[in-house]
Amino acid sequence: MSGEGARGGAGAIPPSTSAEEALERAEEAPAKESSPLAGLGGNSRLKALVPTLYIVFLMLPIYWLINMSFKHNNEIVSTFTLFPENPTLDNYRVIFGDPSWYGGYIDSLIYVVINTLVSLSVALPAAYAFSRYRFLGDKHMFFWLLTNRMAPPAVFALPFFQLYSAFGLIDTHVAVALAHCLFNVPLAVWILEGFMSGVPREIDETAFVDGYSFPRFFVKIFIPLIASGIGVAAFFCFMFSWVELLIARTLTVTDAKPISAVMTRTNSATGLDWGVLAAAGVLTIIPGALVIYFVRNYIAKGFALGRV
Amino acid sequence: MARITLDALAHSYSPNPTGPADYALKQIDYAWEDGGAYALLGPSGCGKTTLLNIISGLLSPSSGRILFDERDVTGLSPERRNIAQVFQFPVIYDTMTVAENLAFPLLNRGVERAEVDKRVSEMLETLDLTTQARRRARGLNADEKQKISLGRGLVRYDVNAILFDEPLTVIDPHMKWQLRTKLKELHEQFAHTMIYVTHDQTEALTFADKVVVMYEGEVVQIGTPEQLFDEPEHTFVGYFIGSPGMNILPGRIEGSTVTVAGRQIDLGRDYPAVEEPIEIGIRPEFVAVREAREAGTSGVPMSVRTVEDIGRYKIVRGEIEGGRLDAVIDESDSVPTSAAAVFDPARINVYRDSHLLRARG
Amino acid sequence: MDKPFDNRAWFFVLPVFVLVAISAIIPLMTVVNYSFQDTFGNNVFFWAGFEWYADVLASDRFRSALLRNLLFSAIILLIEIPLGIAIALCMPRKGVWVSVCLVLMALPLLIPWNVVGTIWQVFGRSDIGLLGRSLEFVGIDFNYGQSAIQSWIIVVMMDVWHWTSLVVLLCYSGLVAIPEAYYQAARIDGASRWKVFLHIQLPKMQRVLLIAVLLRFMDSFMIYTEPFVLTGGGPGTTTTFLSIDLVKMAIGQFDLGPAAAMSIIYFLIILLLSWVFYTVMTNFGVNAADRPEADR
Numbered sequence A: 001m002s003g004e005g006a007r008g009g010a011g012a013i014p015p016s017t018s019a020e021e022a023l024e025r026a027e028e029a030p031a032k033e034s035s036p037l038a039g040l041g042g043n044s045r046l047k048a049l050v051p052t053l054y055i056v057f058l059m060l061p062i063y064w065l066i067n068m069s070f071k072h073n074n075e076i077v078s079t080f081t082l083f084p085e086n087p088t089l090d091n092y093r094v095i096f097g098d099p100s101w102y103g104g105y106i107d108s109l110i111y112v113v114i115n116t117l118v119s120l121s122v123a124l125p126a127a128y129a130f131s132r133y134r135f136l137g138d139k140h141m142f143f144w145l146l147t148n149r150m151a152p153p154a155v156f157a158l159p160f161f162q163l164y165s166a167f168g169l170i171d172t173h174v175a176v177a178l179a180h181c182l183f184n185v186p187l188a189v190w191i192l193e194g195f196m197s198g199v200p201r202e203i204d205e206t207a208f209v210d211g212y213s214f215p216r217f218f219v220k221i222f223i224p225l226i227a228s229g230i231g232v233a234a235f236f237c238f239m240f241s242w243v244e245l246l247i248a249r250t251l252t253v254t255d256a257k258p259i260s261a262v263m264t265r266t267n268s269a270t271g272l273d274w275g276v277l278a279a280a281g282v283l284t285i286i287p288g289a290l291v292i293y294f295v296r297n298y299i300a301k302g303f304a305l306g307r308v
Numbered sequence B: 001m002a003r004i005t006l007d008a009l010a011h012s013y014s015p016n017p018t019g020p021a022d023y024a025l026k027q028i029d030y031a032w033e034d035g036g037a038y039a040l041l042g043p044s045g046c047g048k049t050t051l052l053n054i055i056s057g058l059l060s061p062s063s064g065r066i067l068f069d070e071r072d073v074t075g076l077s078p079e080r081r082n083i084a085q086v087f088q089f090p091v092i093y094d095t096m097t098v099a100e101n102l103a104f105p106l107l108n109r110g111v112e113r114a115e116v117d118k119r120v121s122e123m124l125e126t127l128d129l130t131t132q133a134r135r136r137a138r139g140l141n142a143d144e145k146q147k148i149s150l151g152r153g154l155v156r157y158d159v160n161a162i163l164f165d166e167p168l169t170v171i172d173p174h175m176k177w178q179l180r181t182k183l184k185e186l187h188e189q190f191a192h193t194m195i196y197v198t199h200d201q202t203e204a205l206t207f208a209d210k211v212v213v214m215y216e217g218e219v220v221q222i223g224t225p226e227q228l229f230d231e232p233e234h235t236f237v238g239y240f241i242g243s244p245g246m247n248i249l250p251g252r253i254e255g256s257t258v259t260v261a262g263r264q265i266d267l268g269r270d271y272p273a274v275e276e277p278i279e280i281g282i283r284p285e286f287v288a289v290r291e292a293r294e295a296g297t298s299g300v301p302m303s304v305r306t307v308e309d310i311g312r313y314k315i316v317r318g319e320i321e322g323g324r325l326d327a328v329i330d331e332s333d334s335v336p337t338s339a340a341a342v343f344d345p346a347r348i349n350v351y352r353d354s355h356l357l358r359a360r361g
Numbered sequence C: 001m002d003k004p005f006d007n008r009a010w011f012f013v014l015p016v017f018v019l020v021a022i023s024a025i026i027p028l029m030t031v032v033n034y035s036f037q038d039t040f041g042n043n044v045f046f047w048a049g050f051e052w053y054a055d056v057l058a059s060d061r062f063r064s065a066l067l068r069n070l071l072f073s074a075i076i077l078l079i080e081i082p083l084g085i086a087i088a089l090c091m092p093r094k095g096v097w098v099s100v101c102l103v104l105m106a107l108p109l110l111i112p113w114n115v116v117g118t119i120w121q122v123f124g125r126s127d128i129g130l131l132g133r134s135l136e137f138v139g140i141d142f143n144y145g146q147s148a149i150q151s152w153i154i155v156v157m158m159d160v161w162h163w164t165s166l167v168v169l170l171c172y173s174g175l176v177a178i179p180e181a182y183y184q185a186a187r188i189d190g191a192s193r194w195k196v197f198l199h200i201q202l203p204k205m206q207r208v209l210l211i212a213v214l215l216r217f218m219d220s221f222m223i224y225t226e227p228f229v230l231t232g233g234g235p236g237t238t239t240t241f242l243s244i245d246l247v248k249m250a251i252g253q254f255d256l257g258p259a260a261a262m263s264i265i266y267f268l269i270i271l272l273l274s275w276v277f278y279t280v281m282t283n284f285g286v287n288a289a290d291r292p293e294a295d296r
Helices: A019-028 A044-069 A073-078 A090-097 A099-132 A138-149 A153-166 A173-197 A201-209 A214-225 A227-243 A246-250 A259-265 A274-294 A296-303 B048-056 B098-108 B113-126 B142-154 B173-190 B201-207 B225-230 B235-240 B292-298 C007-035 C051-058 C060-090 C096-110 C113-124 C130-138 C148-176 C180-188 C193-204 C206-221 C225-231 C242-252 C256-283
Strands: B004-012 B023-032 B037-041 B063-068 B083-086 B161-165 B193-198 B210-215 B218-223 B247-254 B257-260 B263-266 B278-282 B287-291 B300-309 B313-320 B323-330 B339-343 B349-352 B355-357 C037-039 C045-047
Touching (some): A044 C096, A044 C130, A044 C148, A090 A274, A099 A138, A099 A173, A099 A214, A099 A227, A099 A259, A099 C007, A138 A173, A138 C007, A153 A173, A153 A246, A153 C242, A173 A227, A173 A246, A173 C007, A201 A214, A214 A227, A227 A274, A246 A259, A259 A274, A274 A296, A274 C096, A274 C113, A296 C096, B004 B048, B037 B201, B048 B083, B048 B161, B048 B193, B083 B142, B098 B142, B173 B193, B193 B201, B210 B235, B218 B235, B235 B349, B247 B323, B257 B278, B263 B292, B287 B323, B292 B339, B313 B339, C007 C037, C037 C256, C051 C060, C060 C148, C060 C206, C060 C242, C096 C148, C113 C130, C113 C148, C113 C225, C148 C206, C148 C225, C193 C206, C206 C256
Parallel strands (some): B037 B193, B161 B193
Antiparallel strands (some): B004 B023, B210 B218, B247 B278, B287 B339, B300 B339, B313 B323, B349 B355, C037 C045
């Protein structure tokens, strides 16, 4: 009872799926349980406990800050309650009413946006070059870019101050935006290059054969393909620029002072107004929370950074 | 070695299945004989991987039972069922050498080191991997890695059955044949029950003694390759097996005469009475293309669209009244200008509602 | 992908090069310049050779700050990496909870660093803080402004709170990329959960782990804002890390020479240690430089 005699098999073979499709199907084969340790025994209740406890740990200080932001300063220092006894919006009113307070947020947002735009616009062509071509000194250049990420901001605090003073750029948004580029551009190039390398060269070549000029090809064809990469890079640029304090404070005095610097200012002679401080803090968390919410679907994929 | 019995087995991925459409696997009752080489053949999404995973224990069926010999193993996890599975892409432990990879399943089961070494070196020889024993498994190429995956299954003593889930998917075409031959050798040597899932009919028909053809979650036919070729029990089997597949044409049947494309053909066998339209199936190998005048009344006028020269034979693709028709002719034959197709009556199958209608008596 | 050689690609790289060069090379040149010079005031400088370098390397202040940084980074890595891996392992892979978990975990990463310091200040104080008060309630006298050990504890806790999520997210993305078939094969091979971790999950996470370790090491070694806001470097100099010391010297005291020398030394130490980490991690175990396609 052998398997020969199948005359039908001598000719063309029905198209078989590519390896990638096979892989996709293999990955989509439903797991019995939903954790990486699926089906290997172990208590899944216990497993769910770990991230839960961790998240509780993360949320506790934030909850406490929010709690405090709704209390008057005297209530804070005199009593200790888990929820405000006399909840008040006064702290928030102070911030929204005082230009030196809310100006800080606006200033921060301005230079963060400028930085993200600048970083992305210079990083895109550079990443394209690294991804598509070899050229003199390319490996060294790439490595040099990455080492800038390893530079301690503290080392650059004073030199930046002197440099930007020389150009009369102290206390401008542009100064902070440019200064942050030192750290953000290498990261953006690295991330974008990874995503770009995932797009086959054939697509570029086909476009050129079809008569696309380079700018048109780049904008209409290439950029949509790496859209998630641009999102990830923008996310990281925003993340770093928004949170960094030292350089931002060093380079600004009043006009472009970031909110983080404004907050440290409340350490005044009249003592700390904890309530206002807390409210200011809460307000700085909100942009971050919004950004995460909007990119939440890309977070897990994005951290894979295309090449990791 | 074990006899694997499927008892009213069915599976639905949704928690509350309402109708047949919700079932990825419709009810199956079948027994796989001990030591047989089986292929599960069908297009993507037909349920063959689901069935395989149920047999191996990676998936729990939503209804029905599965028995190894007489033991109900439906609730048992894979490691207790004594099966081995080879996946679509090689699954190896990157950090280990080839030899360590093969030793892994044995060490996990507490086998003594001396015995492990002996088994591993035997397996290395069987798989022609002795020279690679000390190499990091990660550095090998795809077919060697698949052999390691296979070896991890064979190296165990207690294996009831080996299940293959499209194992040649990532193998280079010229290595596929080698690996297939190796699998056949191993089957003859070790006599394990082997179940091989594939959508490639060549793999299925050359590997298996019996082929299980599946379509949309149902088993449509189980038979030897010859049976599948000569008497497909479902029009899908006819279409799927063979290259090109079987021609399916509408017609009517009365007694022993079938009416197709306006011609009446006497089949020489008596069929039960059927009023509704039926379909006939005839393989291109049994359709001759003659000159219209020469064929006379037995020939059906055919307009030829293309002729593909495969080498040892030619495929004539054309149309007759009632639909498309493919015919296989010898490489030396030429296609006449006014062509007619002549069917071999002995090779015509009749299908009612896609299922084979058998002659009476 | 076979990349053609074309020097015209430099035009694409030029903007980046110019921007980063101005931002990096000019300031660094300034720093190097200062590090080799001394001044008596009035902007008159004279060559001082390696004097500042020798001074800095010999000074107790520098050495203790360096030790503090090394100790701090070691503690951070020892806590955050295993913790991050453990949490990533326990996270669900599919379902609605995935998004919820990821969003909540990512939140601390996007809080301005001084606010992180403020949050923990407000959280840890024994008069107004939840943590501080709770510890007092249990009988522990918690005043991190006055106890060296306690200040370290709270600074470490703050960093763990702040950055562990980065490790979690990186490891999670690595884990999620592992095809189901590996787990299935391991079950059939009878592997225990520990062996699955050791032989499948850990090797597949090698690349992301490398990034996580490098990032956490570099950032913890450079840390400035958070401890500065929380403890101001105190009590005394207990939590005065290299950055804090450096900024005090450069901007506070305007001691350009020593500050510059210290900056260079600081930067070189980071480069050296990062290179060590990178080399050790890529050569130990599976070679992380392989592309993933190699093992399919």
